Amino acid sequence: MFLTTLCYIEKDDCYLMLHRVKKENDLNHDKWIGVGGKFEAGEMPEECMLREVKEETGLTLTSYRARGVITFISNEWGIEYMHLFTADQFTGEMTDCDEGELVWVPKKEIKDLKLWEGDKIFLRLLDECEEYFSLKLVYEGDTLVDKKLIIAGKEQKAE
Secondary structure (H helix, E strand, C coil): CEEEEEEEEEECCEEEEEECCCCCCCCCCCCEECEEEECCCCCCHHHHHHHHHHHHHCCEEEEEEEEEEEEEEECCCEEEEEEEEEEEEEECCCCCECCEEEEEEEHHHHHHCCCCHHHHHHHHHHHHCCCCEEEEEEEECCEEEEEEEEECCEEECCC
């Protein structure tokens, strides 16, 4: 089991997306994801997210919001609890990322990128849902086989 964060940074109706093409043996190889990574010992979710964003982009977030928690269950890599954030203000200059290519992608075009199936669900929720949510995504290999969504204490349809 491991803990991670993921942040979608917004600017001009775009999200900053990371096309994971640089690392060897990368679970996310050739997929498009937000910016984030694994917790270091003693970090709280916000500390992890801020550190990872700075390391991967060079940007310092000045306005961000926790949006949900995603539970990933995989027959190949185990269990991951990911804290999901969005951010809409930052300072600094963007730097190169050693994990892939950083690209500002218009939100309306993101669904056309090579994404994990479950990512499509929570990306839609980021645009449609203001409340904090919990989403469970179960994978067998790269195939999403089950999902469960809870918003405000009530199970919802996860599409």
